[in-house]
Amino acid sequence: MKRFAVVVGTAVLGLSALTACGGGDEQPAAAVNNASQSAEGKLATAQVGNFGKVVVDGTGRTLYVFDKDTADPSKSNCAGECAAKWPPVLAGSGTPKLDGVDASLVGTVARADGSKQVTLAGLPLYQFAQDSKAGDAKGQAVGGIWWVVGADGKKITAEVSSGSGDGYGY
Template sequence: MNRIRPVVVSAVALAAVATLSACSEMASGAQGPEHGQPGHKMLSATTVNGLGAVVTDADGKTLYRFDKDIAQPPTSNCDGECATAWPPVLAGVATPMLKGIQETQVGTVARKDGSTQLTLNGWPLYEFSGDKAPGEANGQGVNGTWFAVAPDGSKITAGGKAGGSGY
């Protein structure tokens, strides 16, 4: 019976170490999908010709902000047909990975349809349906209300267009 006691103590100690290791991994962000997997979002500061540093998604698509939205409190005013032309960047199931963007600048806003949209410095983020490839910025300046977003959440005013799907 004395030989069983050390085995039981060892098993309990091993279980405790395994539990603490799992908690440590969870605290360091191991929960949720891995980088590049469905449900995972990424925001990166990327250089786009003619605009400089802009925020892009995991596919390298330029992200935009809408002057008719409100940053404080964050409010999206692009729904229906507008959201078809300018799809909102919806939050994934995990905290987005960031490259060149301050974590404290990133947040979310509840949309009228119940979905959750990512924000940068309070501004809701969108893609433009007219951008087909990484590095394109065809939505820049459309109708004087849509602008590529800088890594600090400000709008980039260089290289704009007057027409298009403005809403």
């Protein structure tokens, strides 16, 4: 329940920042400000497991895409309990620092709750709540619908050798 409260509180703060700064639809992404507030306004790439270079936030936490989302048009289909387990990477104010990620692929999409979520090649980005540190990729292939993502915005569908995620597919 605490985690849900943190996600909701962060979403409200992110929305407040967006409202104060104004903004339109489908603009280049603003600073990354996710539920753990650990992204530090940065998207980068890092070597994670046997997946090669994947997209991570400013603290090195692995980011994911969801097969039930769409890229054209961008749409997030993970809300409620799903978003508590797969916190969306929310857009704040400003422009994110990018390291190894093409700025032309970074954007935002409006979520059902009114907040803005960062996208890569049109696909909304998420963290996995069970990833506790940089380099974790416990969310890879959960439910056969959650995937780490490369800097080109394409999902990486390699399976992990050990158990991943404990069934938080949606």
